[in-house]
Amino acid sequence: MDILTEALSSMRTGQPTSVRTEGRAPWGLRIPPVSGAGFHIVLSGTCWLVPLDGASGGRPIPLGPGDVVFLRGGAGCVLADHPSTPYAREQTDQYRDSLPIGTVTVGGDGPRTSLLCGHYRLDQSRPHPLLRQLPDIVHLPAGPGRHVELGAAVRLLAAELETPRIGSTGIVPALIDSLLLYILRAWLDDQPRTGGAGWAAAFEDPAVAPALNAIHEDPAHPWTVEALAGRGCPGPPSPAGSPP
Template identity: 75%
Template sequence: MDILTEALSSMRTGQPTSVRTEGRAPWGLRLPPVAGAGFHVVLYGTCWLVPLDDAPGLAPVALSPGDVVFLRDGRGHILADHPDTPAVPEQPDQFRPSLPIGTVSIGGDGPRTSLLCGNYHLDQGRPHPLVRQLPEIIHLPTRHGRHPELSAAVQLLGAELENPRIGSTGIVPALIDSLLLYILRAWFEDRPAATAAGWAAALGDAAVAPALTAIHEAPSTAWTVESLAGRVGLSRAAFARRFTNLVGEPPMAYLTRWRMTTAARLLRESEAPLTTVAAQTGYGSEYAFAKAFKREYGQAPGGYRREARTA
């Protein structure tokens, strides 16, 4: 069971959207907040990412060719050739839909910068704790041999966008979709083992990682703290303490969270009757499941399904 993939899939509310940005100095583009997580890939040239005034503690980030930047909460920000360059609002009507992705051009006649910009549609109302613990901005340089898989994905994207050919319309969105996993894998693997904390440590922990895998693989199992501790060879108290310290909540609280997350996905994405959803998420009756779901989501499962289908 791939916990990272499962966690991200649980938050997905749609396919990623993207646009290629071509800037020639002087240029500055103000990007509004998005419902999800934002990303930028520098395909050519250099630029700056400048957080807006409502982001105290976040400093401008210098970006170079091959760099990837990920914005956890899709916060508004500015891209520019220099932090002091005035920025104009994004203009969607400048997109050119004849290409595999939209394109926007901006600026004067100075040095050129080419970026892939976009966002992943993620449910930020109920973020998975793995995502919630990420830094607000992740900056990953891929030059000099760092993150070879991520670098390869960036190079493939650049090649497809520079020279669209047969199949590009399908290849580009698939690469963008995969990019999110490459970004987060690179960030997690960058954490030194001695200093890793939270989910960065939990995913590699000899006791917590197998317990998380067990919960994700079989949320319908009647897990207890004792049974999970027994699987990893720890006492109940030692396991509960270790799990809570790394994951951020006790084992049974996380089990309930994952059961409800799984139930919500089944309600959104399948026609399974409520009795089946209840059974697949560890509830012995439709009534017990509906009660737990309403406590977690504030509405009955049937109402949630109808609302999700009409959103």
């Protein structure tokens, strides 16, 4: 098991839950805080996310097709066709365990926006250092050549939700579950490759990453500095004829 997968497994307390949100302008919807981490994916159309409780300074964030927003601490927010549109209702019944995915429709008869909103059940009382390093709100804009795997997962998810077929009930939850890893991988990919610090830099360090993996694979082993160093980059090649 790699470090990223292990970090999430150590915090998971249940399966993710979600709801498809269909808004037609003018529309506004208040998403209450959740226990864990929240996410919002724009399947089609455009909208704005307005953070609540001071997250990211409360600055509205414009969202377009394929954009993904991850709220590390599960903070509440308002989703709307425009920041000035008052929200019409609170989405209090959005996450129901009895359904693979719920549906909420709001707004008037203007341009349509389709989103998938939900949350991952993570134990925030013992967050992994990697999760603590993330900003309150992670915005991953879509774009040519950006986060190819995450974009592919979002397109697959949109297709399954737009035209459900046999097997969709099993496919959709599995895609949502995988999205969490894709989101974190995409954020790590956006971090500076040199001069950085913390877990993001450690994952990219050719000497540190193998040592961290070794510790996570066998935490009970009496590791020494020498043993961990042997898991890092190999040394220079031995001269010809010399023993390895």
